[in-house]
Amino acid sequence: MDEAIVEVKGVGKTYDNGVEALRDVNLAFPKGRLSTLLGPSGCGKTTLLKIIAGLLPSNAGEVWVKGRKVEGPGPERAFVFQDFALLPWADVLRNVAFGLELRGVARPEREKVARNYIEEVGLKGFEHRHPSQLSGGMRQRVGLARALTVDADIILMDEPFSSVDEQTRRKFQEDLLDLLRHHQKTVIFVTHSIEEAAYLSDQIALLSPRPGTVSKIVRPAVDHSRSPDEIRRDRGYLDTVDEIWSILRKYV
Amino acid sequence: MKMILSLIVWFVLWEIVGQAKLSSIVPPFSAVIEAAIEIVPTDKFRNAAIISLRSFGLGMGLALAVGIPLGVAMARVKGVGRLLGMWVNIFVSAPISALVPILMAVVGIGETTVVVTVFLFAVFVITLDTQVGITHADRSLVEMARSFGATRQQLYTKVLVLSALPEILAGVRLGAIRGVKGVVIGQLLVAIIGVGELFELYSNHFLMEEFWALVVIVFLFAFAVSEAIAALERRVEYYAASR
Numbered sequence: 151m152d153e154a155i156v157e158v159k160g161v162g163k164t165y166d167n168g169v170e171a172l173r174d175v176n177l178a179f180p181k182g183r184l185s186t187l188l189g190p191s192g193c194g195k196t197t198l199l200k201i202i203a204g205l206l207p208s209n210a211g212e213v214w215v216k217g218r219k220v221e222g223p224g225p226e227r228a229f230v231f232q233d234f235a236l237l238p239w240a241d242v243l244r245n246v247a248f249g250l251e252l253r254g255v256a257r258p259e260r261e262k263v264a265r266n267y268i269e270e271v272g273l274k275g276f277e278h279r280h281p282s283q284l285s286g287g288m289r290q291r292v293g294l295a296r297a298l299t300v301d302a303d304i305i306l307m308d309e310p311f312s313s314v315d316e317q318t319r320r321k322f323q324e325d326l327l328d329l330l331r332h333h334q335k336t337v338i339f340v341t342h343s344i345e346e347a348a349y350l351s352d353q354i355a356l357l358s359p360r361p362g363t364v365s366k367i368v369r370p371a372v373d374h375s376r377s378p379d380e381i382r383r384d385r386g387y388l389d390t391v392d393e394i395w396s397i398l399r400k401y402v
Numbered sequence: 403m404k405m406i407l408s409l410i411v412w413f414v415l416w417e418i419v420g421q422a423k424l425s426s427i428v429p430p431f432s433a434v435i436e437a438a439i440e441i442v443p444t445d446k447f448r449n450a451a452i453i454s455l456r457s458f459g460l461g462m463g464l465a466l467a468v469g470i471p472l473g474v475a476m477a478r479v480k481g482v483g484r485l486l487g488m489w490v491n492i493f494v495s496a497p498i499s500a501l502v503p504i505l506m507a508v509v510g511i512g513e514t515t516v517v518v519t520v521f522l523f524a525v526f527v528i529t530l531d532t533q534v535g536i537t538h539a540d541r542s543l544v545e546m547a548r549s550f551g552a553t554r555q556q557l558y559t560k561v562l563v564l565s566a567l568p569e570i571l572a573g574v575r576l577g578a579i580r581g582v583k584g585v586v587i588g589q590l591l592v593a594i595i596g597v598g599e600l601f602e603l604y605s606n607h608f609l610m611e612e613f614w615a616l617v618v619i620v621f622l623f624a625f626a627v628s629e630a631i632a633a634l635e636r637r638v639e640y641y642a643a644s645r
Binding site: 200223251 | 540542543545546547548549550551552556560561564567638
């Protein structure tokens with residue numbers, strides 16, 4: 151496949167309480183593609199994502215991003231949080247612009263960029279609402295816009311749709327595919343939904359639980375340029391779902 | 403509205419008891435109001451009010467300047483939390499008034515003693531509430547700020563303190579109420595300045611109308627301060643509702 155933009159080499163993580171979350175994880179994430187970390191709860195997929203983000207230190211191994219070793223968070227990576235992590239006291243505009251605000255970008259400039267992405271994620275007209283006035287799906291759109299605003303090459307998404315209801319989730323997944331194709335982002339996506347993984351991903355890393363290791367890498371033969379409805383009825387998509395399930399059922 | 407109604411009932415009752423001359427220390431409410439109107443414009447009252455407000459302001463300012471950073475430090479630095487946690491908890495419930503006579507011996511009899519008394523009355527509850535607020539600040543907000551490259555200073559000014567604002571304001575409100583007590587108790591014990599001097603004067607000369615008038619004025623002040631901060635709290639809570 152294409153060149154790897156993120157490389158995980160022999161990463162292990164044991165928490166202070168003695169729980170071993172990850173052991174000797176080796177993974178390469180191809181540039182410009184959507185890769186998924188999939189596994190049952192407790193397999194350490196969020197831990198791995200946070201190590202890649204530089205939010206958690208690993209006990210063993212290294213993570214390399216764009217040819218540089220990860221020592222902490224960096225501007226080439228942006229994170230989308232499971233619980234949205236929006237500032238409750240700030241409106242949508244300020245939340246979306248927050249990454250740029252932290253970088254010291256002047257207000258008129260960062261708000262201009264933010265407005266642009268607010269429109270792209272479909273929240274135009276909501277710039278001055280506060281998070282408490284938005285639905286779960288809309289809040290996560292704010293989280294996504296915030297990650298896009300800082301213009302990172304790599305977007306790390308931690309179960310972004312798990313607090314969003316089913317209908318909203320489908321629409322959101324479709325919009326996400328559109329957006330990412332358009333912006334040529336590399337995405338690393340954590341989920342426990344097999345369908346979501348098969349539908350969105352170019353590459354799926356299946357993690358086995360306790361301690362988390364890569365048990366298999368699946369590359370779904372799904373043509374993402376086709377319409378969402380076609381994909382959901384596609385042979386390759388359905389086969390991928392079956393293949394993943396036959397592996398994962400052993401761990402559940 | 404309910405509150406005003408309840409006040410009216412109690413004032414009417416007070417008036418009846420006063421008019422009936424059941425007790426020499428309870429003059430009728432109307433006489434107290436008359437006395438209040440009489441004493442407020444006097445120089446004596448104005449000077450007392452200025453001294454008292456100054457002591458209150460200085461003491462509260464100090465309590466905020468020390469209490470909030472200390473609370474933040476206790477929440478964020480493990481060692482500081484362990485070292486001071488127990489003491490702050492003891493002092494928040496301890497009868498600080500008992501310390502005022504010692505204070506007089508240390509810092510002298512005067513305004514300083516009152517400022518320190520206000521400070522001691524207010525600082526611990528502010529520290530404690532700040533600590534609670536920062537400790538319970540949304541961890542994912544902290545993680546979010548870090549992932550977007552927040553500096554240490556940005557983490558505090560743009561996330562942690564704002565996130566803890568509801569708790570901090572609750573602490574400040576309780577601190578201010580205690581601070582008013584601190585002024586009165588401090589001045590009463592020092593007995594030669596401010597409102598405390600007036601209280602002494604009125605009670606020694608058995609000027610009950612004036613005495614009660616002063617009580618009502620101090621109560622009103624404490625109530626106004628507390629309500630002003632509470633109004634601020636309600637605005638903040640509105641935004642914090644989604645936490």
